[in-house]
Amino acid sequence: MKRIFKQKQHLLLLALIALIWTSCKVDKVLPVNESVKDISGNWKVLKASRNGTDLTTLVDFTQFRVKFDATGKYTLINPLPFVVNQDGNYKLDDPNYPFKIAFTPQGGQAVGIVFNYPIVGGARQLNLTFSPGCSLNSYTYTLVKE
């Protein structure tokens, strides 16, 4: 009886050691690469403002599109006052952590503006602030992908 008890004790001890042994393991944390910000697609205006005044319902933005393609080209469809007036090339300052987007119209100078790319309601938005006319006037367009 005593021997059985001792055996049980050993078994318990072994089980405990086994549990402790298996309970801890080194968790290997692999660095996760930040996704490349891909903005290619057709973008339309969701909201627009001029010097803080909402223009969304005052101007017909429904036909206006900015088309970014994967090769770095952009096209303005049914143009309205925008960062640039002509089609051309665009470039993000960093593919993973972009803070600026530069538009270079064909035959023109690059125009760099702050790049803001939040996720709102599960969808990416593109907030662009610029002055298409007089530099005293500031416009903000919130674009969403079609």
Next chain:
Amino acid sequence: MRTRLHIKGKYLWSSCALILVALVFSFCHTKITGVTGPPTATVGQTINIGVDVDVSTNYFGSDTYSGNVIIAVLLPKGWKGRENMTATYTSGKGNGNMVFTPASAIAPNTNGLTWAVALKNKFQIAGNLIDDMEWVVMQTDQPLKWQNGDKFVGNCAIKLKVAADGNATSFKPAYVVAQTLDGLKDDPGVADGAPWGPDAVYHNLYKGDCFTVTGGDGDFVDFCNPQLTSIDPPKSLDNDFITLTYNNTITNTGLDNPQAVYLCATATTSDGKTLTVCEQTDKTKLTQTGAKTGLYKLTFWPHQFFGATASQTIVSMSYYITNQAGTIKVGYGGTSDPFTFKFRCT
């Protein structure tokens, strides 16, 4: 247990209140008691403006505080106040120069806004009608020492070269006195009565009468009186969206509360061409902002509206407001002359 906590809390609150009272630096009054200056001037003239201020402290304790007196002036943006204004001060606390408060300096008690932004938020454009104005903020060149019961009764002598943009102008100047300790704090509860009043505890706004500048070769800009038509933003180019507002409540123009009115306009381009759009369609329709408001608005992109080519820019436009049939044309001041607008950025 409950009783013990209750007593502890009571002392805690009393101590906190005492510390707070001791810490909070409160001015008994901060007021502009008068402003002197000419009612008119000519473009480019330098005028003298005197702003009399009276600041008095009243707080718990005998600590000495250090802070600057602020004088802010509301001016049309085109006047470039920071380049065309200088000021000195004389007071019972000494004399000196007023210097421009750094543009990035935060006004206390405004949730982290700069002085210019905080003043604009609080006092807007002080009764003027065109939002093309800015608060130009100056402060005493030295911080002043303040003790309980101190007074700063003095005068700020401003020299201002008017209308740097070359435009004849009418506007209502406004002034604010404040100090860098309390900023734009709102607490009218401790006003020390007449003649100071509850709006002159930590800061005070003084609104002047309409001041008119004549001469110059630009457009006349009237910030004081409502106009039959106005364009927002007032400084625009042809690649901006502009909002044209027609106000049918100012005078009887023959347009008797219509549902909509229409724009009949001619643009002049940089290459000397004229482009006319004079039709009564949705393109030219100014929509009433609400039933019987008498205000009609149209927002459009001038470059596209007039059909200018990529190489053309529109430098000016002249226009009329018409009824739906196109039989009544309203011009400048209700006359048969057209309204005019120059596309410019300065």
